[in-house]
Amino acid sequence: MLLNLFNLFGHYFWVISIVVSLQVFWQSGAVRERCKSDVEFAIDDSKVRWKLFLWMCAPWFAMGIGQRFGGVPTVWHFLKPGDGNPWVALFFLSVFGCWLLAAYWVYLRDGANAIVEHQLIRINGLTGQVKLTPNKVKLVVALMLIGGIAAALTMFSNHMVVPIGID
Structure with a gap:
């Protein structure tokens, strides 16, 4: 049974990841209320969420x-x-492309403000939910990019032991 779940996970991880990415469409209560009263904000919210969803899913589609x-x-x-x-190279090209787009959007455009305004990231600290600011968003994105780069370097070093023989 466990091996079957492992094989299922190995074959359909990309589908699972796309489904998990759908969480970007779950608005907080405050954003839902604002969307009801501010049509322009609601349109912008929809555009931002779709953009983020497509960025998040590009590697999983690849x-x-x-x-x-x-x-x-x-x-x-x-x-x-x-x-x-x-095909693995295409996957990594899409990952790196998404990282570049995200960095450009957050650091050089209005992405950090949009993430705060549309409450696209929620962080819980030791004392409860952390109130995000654009600078905190930039810090979180920097940490995510550093973690991703470290993981990619580890994978490209070919020193990873992976269960490739399991089909």
Whole structure:
């Protein structure tokens, strides 16, 4: 039973990730109320959420295409990008592209303000929910990018042990 779940996870991680990405459409109560009373804000909120959803899903669509049509057997193969598979390379190109877009939007455009205004990130600290500011958003995004870069460097170093033999 556990092996079947592991195989299911390995074959459909990209679908699970797209479903999890749908959470971007769950508005907080305050945003829902503001959308009801401010049509312009509601339109902007919808645009921002769709943009973020598409950015979040681009790598998962690339992974899904690689697994369904490109012959990449499982998600575990994506953890070894140094093996030279072009579909894995496409996945990482989409990840890096999303990182560049996110950094540009947050640091050089109005992304940090939009994230605060539309309450797209919620952080809970030791004393409850943290009130976000654009500077806190920039810090969180920087930490996320640093973590992602560290993970990518680890994967590209080819020193990861992954369960590739499981299909």
